[in-house]
Amino acid sequence: MKKWYAVIGSPIDHSKSPIMHNSWFEQLEIDATYIPIRVEPENLEEALHAMTILGCEGFNVTVPLKEKIIPFLSAIDPSAQAIGAVNTVKKTENGWIGYNTDGIGFVKAFENDFGKSLRMAKGLVIGAGGAARGIVDALKNSGYMDVDITNRTLERALVLQKEFRLANVLEWRNIRDLSMYDFIIQTTSNGLRSSENWPIQFDTLKRSCKISDIIYNPWETQFLHQAKQHQLDVQNGLGMFVHQGAESFYLWTGQYPNTEKIVSVLETTLGGNHVNR
Known part of the structure; x- marks a missing residue:
């Protein structure tokens, strides 16, 4: 049957x-x-x-x-x-x-695109909702030990900091200079909004800083658009979507599917490239 x-x-x-x-x-x-x-x-x-x-x-x-x-x-x-x-x-x-499987799906996609060397680097997670919780949990379990967090509502960020033993909490309106970060992960719907809603000054980031936004529809959020304008390597959420799905598939069937092939299929369907370097 x-x-x-x-x-x-x-x-x-x-x-x-x-x-x-x-x-x-x-x-x-x-x-x-x-x-x-x-x-x-x-x-x-x-x-x-x-x-x-x-x-x-x-x-x-x-x-x-x-x-x-x-x-x-x-x-x-x-x-x-x-x-x-x-x-x-x-x-x-x-x-x-x-x-x-959301968190481990994100980490697999992140490392597939940017490598594992960032485990020893300093990162910032933007957001403190359900998506951020999953990603922070998976990052910590995968060996990312130097991760900060920021969120519009400070209290929610403080809860995650304590629960997951994150390094620091940055107040939303005081995060303009992010020159100390090697990667930034955007987990909120704010990425869809125009840059004027962001306190981040992209020109303060290292040229080597990696930028990830877990949204993939639309293909390029305003957050990623601004990052690309400053010639930063960016990644949208398609890889996370595929890898979390692959983890689900494995739980059900005991077989791990071909993630690279389906990424190509979905990129064609959606009309873009999920990582830009």
Whole structure:
């Protein structure tokens, strides 16, 4: 019997996950399919019950359900426990088990594009929401020990600093000079806004500073546009999206898919190059 997997959330029509996972099933000759399912928060429990009855093997979770799904799962992996959010669910004999592959997906993409030498470098994470939590957790677990954080709401940044033992918290309005940083990771929706909303002065950055923004739609955020104007190496969120998906795929199937090939496919679909040097 053909196995099936899904991504749930709302909205969901824009998701590129079906293209990605169905390509991997075809390449690896796995008799399975992956579909998008729109689920509103108030219908989540009912949807999970239906997916169980219909034999779903596993699914991804996107906004606004990553935190809301936790009470309905049998257990969650330490990766999700530390972050407080789930993006991957796997069917087991003991029920649904939740995981979070976002953070490790980011680190794999970051190191694939920029190498592992930055583990010993000084970095700054912008943001203190769910995405930042996952990325900070994965960075620390991967050996990035000198990471600072900044956020518009200082209190939220201080919570992450204490929880993940980050080096320093920078006040949002006092971060104009960032010449000490070797990489900067932008995790918020602020990257979509015009540069006048940013206190950062890009001309103070090292020419070697690497800039990452986890958004990939639009392809080039205003944040990345400004960085490119200053001839900095930049990376958008497509690599993170692909690698977090690959980690989910591995949890479900025990096989790790070809990430390079699907990046090329999605770059063609979206019309750009996710890393610019």
